[in-house]
Every structure is written in C-alpha cells, then in structure tokens.
Amino acid sequence: MHSPTNIAIAWPEIIHHQFRRVGIRQVGYVPDAGHSRLIELCQSDPDIADVVLTTEEEGVGLVAGAALGGQRAALLMQSSGVGNCINMFSLLRNCGFGCVVLVTMRGEFGEFNPWQVPMGSITADVLRLSGFLTCRIDDADDVEDIVAAGCDMAFDGDLQVAILLSQRLIGRKQWTR
C-alpha cells in the first residue's frame, strides 16, 4: 500500500476562508492527495455541501445547477481531471456561469509518474482554450491574494477562473512502501 506524505497544511485553510468569504455553498471534487486537507475543511463546514464526483465533468454540471438555484460553487480537481471536463466546460461559457476551479498539479516538478506528464503539461493551455482565466501559484505566500482575486472575478463577473496549485506548492508527491 502506498500512501502520500508531505502535504503542506497552511494554504488549504486560507482557501477555505476565501470560500466562506465569498459565500461558496457547494464544492464538488474528485479527491486528490493535494486537496485532502481542503476537502476535509469543506466536509466539516455546515454551510458547504460537499459533493464527491465520479468524474470531474460532473462538477461542471453541479456548478451550473447551483448557480441556477442562486448558489456559488467551486470545484477541486487534479490536473488530470481537467481533461475530463473539456466539452462540459462549454456549459459555463455558453451561459456565463461564474466558477472557480482549483487544480492541484501533477506531471511537473519532481513528478515520479510519467503517466501524469501528458495531461499535466497541457493543463494550463487546455483551461485557457476552454475560456478560463488561468493563474498559477508557486508560492504559499501568494495563495490568499490570488484565490481572493479569482473568487471575486468569477462571481462578480460570471467568469470562469482556474487556479493552478503547483507541485512545488503542494509538495512533491512522495510514496512510502
């Protein structure tokens, strides 16, 4: 059994605080080790409905439905999951649904698994081509400003915002045997 280690603990709290500040009420996710702490924070928040998805593209529909009902929603996924969403992203763009997607990166800095590289190396470009304002965070000191700005742009302007959390930020994935 392999288990991931070395996950930083401060920035997930900062992101959760921003979710609360802008009133995000639904969070859809496919689990990723890098998102594990943020997922726990959302699960234990009585004001947030956490929705575990079988595939990331389901989250796009969730965001749209939440917005139709007057609620804000965010998605958490790994870079590999971005590729699963491409056609469904057309829903956000066609209708102008505000959305924040937080993407933990794989397939870059220090990646041990080459199978993560093809999608990880095109994640930012795929998001841009799909209509997202895309911003990358490498340094934990930038998390608060960038996530706050991204949430405000998404929900004040009905825009699609993706924030990439780099592998250097979340910690190189390590495996214990």
Added chain:
Amino acid sequence: MLDRRDFVRELLADRGDLLVIAGLGSATYDAAAAGDHPLNFYLWGAMGGALMIGLGLALARPDRRVAVITGDGDFLMGLGSLATIGVKQPQNLAVVVLDNAHYGETGMQASATQSGIDPVALALACRFKQARQVALIEEAGAIRALLHSGEGPLLVHARIKPQDTPRVLPLRDGHAIKQRFVAALNN
C-alpha cells in the same frame, strides 16, 4: 409505448413551481412543445450533464421540486451521476428518462438501452428512493404526482416510441436561458 410529446405535455400540465432541466436534443424540444416557461432550463449541448445540473439545483433549492427530463443518450453518457446523486440523496429531485432506445438526433442508431441496459435497475442500485417504468399514457397523471410530491431521488423510465417528431425550438442563447430562469426563480 408512449408518444413523447403527449407524455411530456401531461407531465408538465399544471406544473406549479416545478423547476425543469431539459436534456439536449429531443427532450429540450419536448419541453418547449409542452409550453415555453421561464423555469425551463434548456440544454443544447453539454451532453451527459443534465442530471448533475439537476443535483446542483436541487441542493441549492431544497424548498422546490426539480425535474430533469432527458433522453437515453444523455442519461447513458452521465451514468456516474447516478452514484453521485445516490450519495447526496436529494429528496426533491426527479429524473425522467425519455427512452426511445435510439440516438434520435444523429440517425437513429441503437443506444445501450436497446440491449437491455435497464435505467430502473441502475437507479435502484445507486440508492434512488424509487424508480419505475412507464409505457402507458394513462399512467402520466400518477407520474406527474410523483414529480411534485414523490420522495426523491426518484427515476422514471419512460418507454417512448422511436418516432420522428417535428422540432420545436426554444431559446438557444445560453445567457438568456440562464438569466430568465434565475430571474423567475428569485422573484
């Protein structure tokens, strides 16, 4: 088997404050043919997404009833959504699968339901509170009552004739469909 237009018209009669998500293709035309309504969210794409839009809406508005009306093709593409919905157990969500066992928009190729893949069994396996098949128009009134007051999540598998119906085209501008829906729901 059911005439899809007659069945959907019966389902949406006296709809009250029912919120409707219509799946892409014929389901959207059926909902429009039953009478355009600001609380219809028409899909023209995003295939496989109708059930999840219904879930997000049902979670956001537990005080309202949500009906997703979609075709077998859209339903099959989003099968994982059944598990996602089954986990959340939204009591106010109903899914109606209009199943003609064909991909009607693209030349009537066979869909998986034609080989016996069973939406009712799939829904029950995913912890839907109830799921039933309907093939007679005389049952439409009972199904309508289910949409308005049955405990969800629930699924109705409607066996419809593989017929060629005239297209009834509603709004196609996504922003307009969304804005109209949101304005009507919040007023």
